[in-house]
Amino acid sequence: GVSTMWVLSLCFFVFISLSLGSKYELLAYNPIANPKAVVVSGNARFTVLTDGLIRVEWNTKGSFEDRATLAFLNRNTTVPQFGHEESNGWLTIKTATFLLKYKVGNPFSESTLTITANDGTYEWYYGYNSHLDGQSENVLFGTIKSLDEIDSSNLKSLNCSEIGDRKVHGESLHCEYALFSRDGWRVVIDHDNYVLDDDDWWAGPNSDEIDFYFFGHGRQYTQALQDYTLVGGKIAMVPRYLTGIWSSRWYNLNNRNVMDIVDNYRSLSFPLDVFVLDMDWHTKQGWGGYSWDKNLFPFPESTLDWLHTQGLHVTANLHDADGVRPTEDTFSELVAFLGRSANQTVPFLSCVNKTVAYALEDIVLGAVEKTGMNFWWIDWQQGGNLGGCVGLKNNPTIWLSKLRGTDKIRKNNPTRAPVLGRWGGFGTHRYQVGFSGDVSKLTWQNLAMQPYFSFTASNVGYGFWSHDLVGPATDHELHTRWLQFGAFSAVFRTHDRGMAVGSCNDNVPSTCSIVEPWNVPTEYMLINRQAMVRREELVPYIYTAYRQAYDTGVSIIRPLYYSFPDINDAYRGDIQGNFPAYMFGDSFLVSPIVTPADPETSLAKQNIWFPPGTWVDLELGIVYTAGNSGLNKTKYYDISEIPIFVNGGAIIPGIQVKSGDMVGLAQRPHPPLVLTLYPGYGTETLIYEDDGVTTDYANPTRVSSNFIKVSSTQTSTVLSVRVKAVTQYTGYPSTRSYIIKFVGATPPTQVSINGLGLAINYSPYGGPNTWRYCGETFTTIVETSSFQTIQDLLVIMQLGGDMAPVKVAGYQGILKRALKAKALLDLDNSTPGATTVKDTPLTKLASLSESLTFYANSRETWKQLVLEIPNLYQQAIKEVQGIAPNDKNGIAWSRWSHALNLLTTASI
Numbered sequence: 001g002v003s004t005m006w007v008l009s010l011c012f013f014v015f016i017s018l019s020l021g022s023k024y025e026l027l028a029y030n031p032i033a034n035p036k037a038v039v040v041s042g043n044a045r046f047t048v049l050t051d052g053l054i055r056v057e058w059n060t061k062g063s064f065e066d067r068a069t070l071a072f073l074n075r076n077t078t079v080p081q082f083g084h085e086e087s088n089g090w091l092t093i094k095t096a097t098f099l100l101k102y103k104v105g106n107p108f109s110e111s112t113l114t115i116t117a118n119d120g121t122y123e124w125y126y127g128y129n130s131h132l133d134g135q136s137e138n139v140l141f142g143t144i145k146s147l148d149e150i151d152s153s154n155l156k157s158l159n160c161s162e163i164g165d166r167k168v169h170g171e172s173l174h175c176e177y178a179l180f181s182r183d184g185w186r187v188v189i190d191h192d193n194y195v196l197d198d199d200d201w202w203a204g205p206n207s208d209e210i211d212f213y214f215f216g217h218g219r220q221y222t223q224a225l226q227d228y229t230l231v232g233g234k235i236a237m238v239p240r241y242l243t244g245i246w247s248s249r250w251y252n253l254n255n256r257n258v259m260d261i262v263d264n265y266r267s268l269s270f271p272l273d274v275f276v277l278d279m280d281w282h283t284k285q286g287w288g289g290y291s292w293d294k295n296l297f298p299f300p301e302s303t304l305d306w307l308h309t310q311g312l313h314v315t316a317n318l319h320d321a322d323g324v325r326p327t328e329d330t331f332s333e334l335v336a337f338l339g340r341s342a343n344q345t346v347p348f349l350s351c352v353n354k355t356v357a358y359a360l361e362d363i364v365l366g367a368v369e370k371t372g373m374n375f376w377w378i379d380w381q382q383g384g385n386l387g388g389c390v391g392l393k394n395n396p397t398i399w400l401s402k403l404r405g406t407d408k409i410r411k412n413n414p415t416r417a418p419v420l421g422r423w424g425g426f427g428t429h430r431y432q433v434g435f436s437g438d439v440s441k442l443t444w445q446n447l448a449m450q451p452y453f454s455f456t457a458s459n460v461g462y463g464f465w466s467h468d469l470v471g472p473a474t475d476h477e478l479h480t481r482w483l484q485f486g487a488f489s490a491v492f493r494t495h496d497r498g499m500a501v502g503s504c505n506d507n508v509p510s511t512c513s514i515v516e517p518w519n520v521p522t523e524y525m526l527i528n529r530q531a532m533v534r535r536e537e538l539v540p541y542i543y544t545a546y547r548q549a550y551d552t553g554v555s556i557i558r559p560l561y562y563s564f565p566d567i568n569d570a571y572r573g574d575i576q577g578n579f580p581a582y583m584f585g586d587s588f589l590v591s592p593i594v595t596p597a598d599p600e601t602s603l604a605k606q607n608i609w610f611p612p613g614t615w616v617d618l619e620l621g622i623v624y625t626a627g628n629s630g631l632n633k634t635k636y637y638d639i640s641e642i643p644i645f646v647n648g649g650a651i652i653p654g655i656q657v658k659s660g661d662m663v664g665l666a667q668r669p670h671p672p673l674v675l676t677l678y679p680g681y682g683t684e685t686l687i688y689e690d691d692g693v694t695t696d697y698a699n700p701t702r703v704s705s706n707f708i709k710v711s712s713t714q715t716s717t718v719l720s721v722r723v724k725a726v727t728q729y730t731g732y733p734s735t736r737s738y739i740i741k742f743v744g745a746t747p748p749t750q751v752s753i754n755g756l757g758l759a760i761n762y763s764p765y766g767g768p769n770t771w772r773y774c775g776e777t778f779t780t781i782v783e784t785s786s787f788q789t790i791q792d793l794l795v796i797m798q799l800g801g802d803m804a805p806v807k808v809a810g811y812q813g814i815l816k817r818a819l820k821a822k823a824l825l826d827l828d829n830s831t832p833g834a835t836t837v838k839d840t841p842l843t844k845l846a847s848l849s850e851s852l853t854f855y856a857n858s859r860e861t862w863k864q865l866v867l868e869i870p871n872l873y874q875q876a877i878k879e880v881q882g883i884a885p886n887d888k889n890g891i892a893w894s895r896w897s898h899a900l901n902l903l904t905t906a907s908i
Helices: 002-009 014-018 221-232 255-267 300-309 331-338 354-369 396-405 444-460 476-487 522-537 539-552 811-826 841-854 859-867 869-881 891-904
Strands: 038-041 044-050 053-058 083-087 090-094 098-103 113-117 123-125 141-143 186-189 194-196 202-205 210-215 245-247 274-277 313-318 375-378 465-469 491-494 582-584 588-590 604-610 613-617 623-626 631-637 644-647 651-654 673-677 684-690 705-714 718-725 738-743 750-753 770-774 779-783 793-798
Touching: 038 090, 044 090, 044 098, 044 221, 053 221, 141 444, 210 221, 221 444, 221 539, 245 522, 255 274, 255 300, 300 313, 331 354, 354 396, 375 396, 444 465, 444 476, 444 582, 465 476, 476 491, 476 522, 539 651, 539 684, 623 631, 651 684, 651 705, 673 705, 673 718, 718 738, 738 793, 750 779, 770 841, 779 793, 811 841, 811 869, 811 891, 841 859, 841 869, 859 869, 869 891
Parallel strands: 245 274, 245 491, 274 313, 313 375, 465 491, 673 738
Antiparallel strands: 038 044, 044 053, 053 210, 083 090, 090 098, 098 113, 113 123, 186 210, 194 202, 582 588, 588 644, 604 631, 613 623, 613 644, 651 673, 684 705, 705 718, 718 793, 738 779, 750 793, 770 779
């Protein structure tokens, strides 16, 4: 699996840092291969890069291209074991994965160059590039530049052959297929690329006549990704604060507006970590600009300093195509440095003129960065041929991302340089994160595209798309579902591209979009906040997945076929939103709702395929066991619920998110660690931490990070968890407290810490060195005081044999939905028992979670309450069925139907 590969790869790339090459990249890549990996035969050269990856070149001049391209920076890999010989006019090269045969002295053709898998799964011949024309039914897709001007009506597939030479904003969509296929191979052509010189700058076209890379990994898709990051460069880690919540909108904000927005997040208890300034931050001489609009921000340093004191980081929008006008604050300094005219705009030349490009970064943008700007949003929309770029693979989109994604390395600044930019072709994966462009229309169909668009992008290493999260004023359900998807996507960024301002406010205000998650009816506001809090709570889990991407090339958003490549159901997702499921890191299976609820039931129907294994429904507590071919289920979800399932035995790291203290949480170092353990105990995991901002994580000579190992064990009467800090680094805290949650467990008879034989106290209110119980989720919660981080933490929970007949799986959903059903019926006072003194099953069921919490330390009472649940549940359904309103067209019927269906589908 991915996690196993990750553990094995933690030290895999140390040698790269000792190589020579790409001047300003994160690691010192070397484009010249080890001679021992190279086999030359006349005009052909073959470079064995890994067991499954080989470079193939042809040049009638007899010389070959050794310079890097943006797609392939490093060819000096550890030479794999392989054999080669020339016999009877044929050259053969055999690796652990495939056999290459070349007829010596002949140009490449289908009869002179073949590659066959050692296990017989594929046989490729030169010219068989069906994955490049999209004709093979086994082709897998990658990504395109963005979703600008694209929606469900004009994009039916990510098949590059269908997209063809389509352009948006005057630039190619840079469509690429996956680095692998179900056939077992993929050819990536590089002879149409442009090379880089020793100064990391464009140096002209690739001199090879033929230059391609053959990925022959079979269906070991994640190995293909790891091999690509070995030769194409690693996915750089972004600062930890980017894993949290971003706020953005195109609006004429001033300093006071900014402060008010942040205060709204705080006072309404919504998390926030990144504040995005769209293009109105700068002066308005044109679409682009590089100087603060002092009418809006008279003291920009003060504005950014205030945001930083709140724990926030800031990015701002750039449109570079206009160049640097004489009206810009730094124009005089710029032209003096360049020796140019003092009254003419300095044009955008960043693709062709290194001096102008670096002066733009150092003088013009450098001045803004000195005011406190943390990173840049590169909103390039002005064509693929400007700035001296040729177009196609030589384009401003990838080049600007490279310049700004490596800018701090060039300046010897040890902090990370994230960018928010679009895909510009292979190589863009090194400069994260992705901006998918302005969402075209706020429709269910466009939401339905985004999960698929996100997880296929991982097939080319670009699995960190940031989508606009926004909703129409007339459909709060759609808005909420979009935010829920965002909570379990690579980046959570609310954004309005201007649809909330302008004529809609004069004509039909209800047609304006909504970007603030609280600017909705209370029910939706609470659900929106819940989704965003869930995201914030998972910052350690998400950040660990970001580290996995750096180490393995596998992004946080993952198609199901990575782990289950031989099961057809794993490939069922499509761009229309059918089966939108994906893995979110190692442990979460997410199937976001992308269709509206049934008006009859107020529930959304979701067809879900569970891969082989055990899965726990986070919303309902149901445990599913899927056999070798998986399990298909049809489930139904309320607007407050997201179809999320966690691997049985998963250990999920998190942080506490408390009301009133949700701003700037993601950037805080080393908060108390929350560990949530799910049924299926007997597993282990690694949690990654570092300083969150520097590039020290990429320096193998420094101890700059920490991997916390957490493991669990289970017997019939004991549950335990051990926390061990594997490494330590400067700045890591000497002490730390923990909150450990055992989900789906019965209350313990005793809890001890570090095996001292001293039981900690039960307290219904929690606190250091106590345990308590949450009846709502059937979870035992253990809180510790501060412990030495160099010391193992061992928590042992004695369960007691008296609870053996008690099963709690699935009861979470029954109790939660009973509570909501009661709330719906309470609106018109139709809840059974609402006007009488007798006990009623629904009311009792709706209140039972509180009783389970209260009686957790009274074992026999707790046990009897749980044993009553199945009977109460059936009685509650019958009870609600018996109060159906007479008018089937009224709102009372809708509420009743909603309540009844909540109950009847709670245990499915």
